Amino acid sequence: MELRQLQYFAKVAKKQHVTQASEELHIAQSAVSRQIHQLEEELGVQLFVQKGRKLQLTPVGKLFLNRVEEILASLDRAVNEVHEFMDPEAGEIRVGFPHSLGIYFLPTVVAHFRKSHPGVKFRLRQGTFNSLIRDVMKGEIDLAFISPFPEKHDHVTGELLLQEELYAILPVGHPLAQLESIKLNQLKDEPFVMFSDEYSLRTIVLDACSSAGFTPKIDFEGEETDTIRGLVAAGMGVSLLPEMALTEISQLHPARVRVVEPQVTRSVGLIHRSGEKLPLVAEVFQRFLLEFIKEMK
Missing domain, CATH: 3.40.190.10 (Periplasmic binding protein-like II)
Known part of the structure; x- marks a missing residue:
């Protein structure tokens, strides 16, 4: 078993496509396919199955990938340690x-x-x-x-x-936009623009709304603070964002207002x-x- 076989395997598993993996590795597609085939023969198992145009890992392929990623990460650390020792x-x-x-x-x-x-x-x-x-x-x-x-x-x-404060962000023309501070329950009837489920900011905002006595009505979901900010600025709803996500000025920039009851923070x-x-x-x-x-x- 060779190191390059493990590297090729990990790349194909990530890209789910031999052609894309070979392009990123700058290696001929046939060479990548050959090394994967040799690896499967040596292990005596099938690591991938074809699903439409994509390659998906078999259950044993997923198990093997976990170990391969650990090996490659350890190798990276070892190389870095040598470089650091030298300089x-x-x-x-x-x-x-x-x-x-x-x-x-x-x-x-x-x-x-x-x-x-x-x-x-x-x-x-x-x-x-x-x-x-x-x-x-x-x-x-x-x-x-x-x-x-x-x-x-x-x-x-x-x-x-640090502990960072979250601000309410509102369309510039919103009736509350000119206030210095608001209570969170003043937004209970507003449509919210929210992060999707896997983002921790969503949980922080939902918990804050719950402690303020309401469940927000979510009209839009996004995965980037830029998207959340832009949708609010365009009048699609309101949201809460940390101060560090509000430092960038653009054409679509919402108003921000401090929330005092409850104060919303993140660690x-x-x-x-x-x-x-x-x-x-x-x-x-x-x-x-x-x-x-x-x-x-």
Whole structure:
């Protein structure tokens, strides 16, 4: 069994298509197919089945993929450790983040860090709460910004960075848009623009509305803060977004109003795998971030 076979297998499993995998690997399609076939022969199992135009993993293929991803992630870490040993200032940091922190916060932190560590590279991965925890557990990323911060978890640990306020966002012409603050139940009869189920901000907003005595009427759902903000600005409803997701000014920008009853906040933290030492360059970034947050407060 060869390393390239495992790499090709993982790529085909991700793309669900040999042609797309071969294009991304810059390898001939026939070579990828041949290596997958040889891997299946060596294992004595079928890893993929054809479903229409896509290849889907068999049950044993899914089991094998989990182990292969762990092996490849460990290899990546080993390579990074060697590079860091030779030159800690030329390492790579693999960081996960939710979209709402990618608009302003993450670019700002990375830009400040790179001023004093210009040789360090970043490999960034956007994800949801559950996918970020999964990627940290699998070792696919070193660190992840996450919200809400998981206070107790069997496989990840970290630091609470900050508590961030959520604002009500309204169309500019809305009757409440000019107020300095509102009570959340003043929005009980409004249509809401909400994140879809897998996003933690949805749960935070639903819980806040419940504590305010109502269940929001959801007319639109989206997966990006830009989409939520744009739909509200276009008059499709109201929503709640964290302050860091409201820093970008565009032609479609809603009004924002502070919510005072109840005040709605989210926790933001930085996590990594429990019981495992971070790569040296990731430790440097972690220390820098904690000092950066102190200066922000």
